[in-house]
Amino acid sequence: MxxxxxxxxxxxxxxxxxxxxxxxxxxxxxxxxxxxxxxxxxxxxxxxxxxxxxxxxxxxxxxxxxxxxxxxxxGDGYGPVVVASKEMEVEKKSIAVPGKYTTANLLLKLAVDDFQPVEMRFDEVLPAVKRGEVDAGLVIHEGQITYSQHGLVKILDLWKWWYEKTKLPMxxxxxxxxxxxxxxxxxxxxxxxxxxxxxxxxxxxxxxxxxxxxxxxxxxxxxxx
The missing domain is CATH 3.40.190.10 (Periplasmic binding protein-like II)
Structure with a gap:
């Protein structure tokens, strides 16, 4: 099996x-x-x-x-986040996403009306943002905790967005x-x-x-x- x-x-x-x-x-x-x-x-x-x-x-x-x-x-108090090299609006930005069918990508599409998704492996997202290949990145797994070690800042917390809308775990x-x-x-x-x-x-x-x-x-x- x-x-x-x-x-x-x-x-x-x-x-x-x-x-x-x-x-x-x-x-x-x-x-x-x-x-x-x-x-x-x-x-x-x-x-x-x-x-x-x-x-x-x-x-x-x-x-x-x-x-x-x-x-x-x-997720309960914790979930995917969008990070960038500096504070910015999320709308109309190129955002690295860890896959079309990931829950994180669906949440981002629900939360943000207009952005350009760039699909890549989850562990390639933070390096791509650091190199300036995309405006921002949607991070999952341990990247949700470690993004600041890469000199990046959080510009959207999808857990907070979800909880404000639903009052439910994610x-x-x-x-x-x-x-x-x-x-x-x-x-x-x-x-x-x-x-x-x-x-x-x-x-x-x-x-x-x-x-x-x-x-x-x-x-x-x-x-x-």
Missing amino acids: IIAHTPDADDAFMFYGMLSGKVTANFEIEPVVEDIETLNKRAFRGELDVTALSAHAYAFLHDKYRILSTGASV PLGVNAIKQDVLDTLSHPSASSPALLPPCPSRAQFPHPCYRKCLTAGISSIPALN
Whole structure:
């Protein structure tokens, strides 16, 4: 079974139980680690059995995938932000976005009437803004915390915009399983929440992809080092 998630540190923790073998199954697991927009697009092509998805992308995939009961990403006081090299209005600017089907991009389109989106990988957004290739950038994952280290300033907080409009938490991402896989799996964990062990420290992660994911995410946040 192909199980996919992003390189973000929280995804590495969420999927650790299954992909490390701590949670056993009667099928072989093939791990895939890609940026969220790549996962969204691969899910559109039906290539992933279990995967992290943007909440926005899931709206297009609800007939092919089912949301799992664990592992959703919901913002409460925290969410995507637009950053730039200096204070400016967001309207009519070129803005780097981490993918057409990301929830962050949908929120930006709802909040801003007129801007020019420039699609790129999430980890290319901050460097592109620094180099002046775009006027501003829409950042997700740890970039929401670390943008100031790049000499950038926040010009739009999409969590604040969302909460002022809805007074609700912000749905950002989900974990989902293909409907046909769910229908054919006989293992109990296919239809019930997987029980994950207590989250281990970085030093206890045996698989190199998890050590890399966690180190990359945590090392960019000074307070956590």
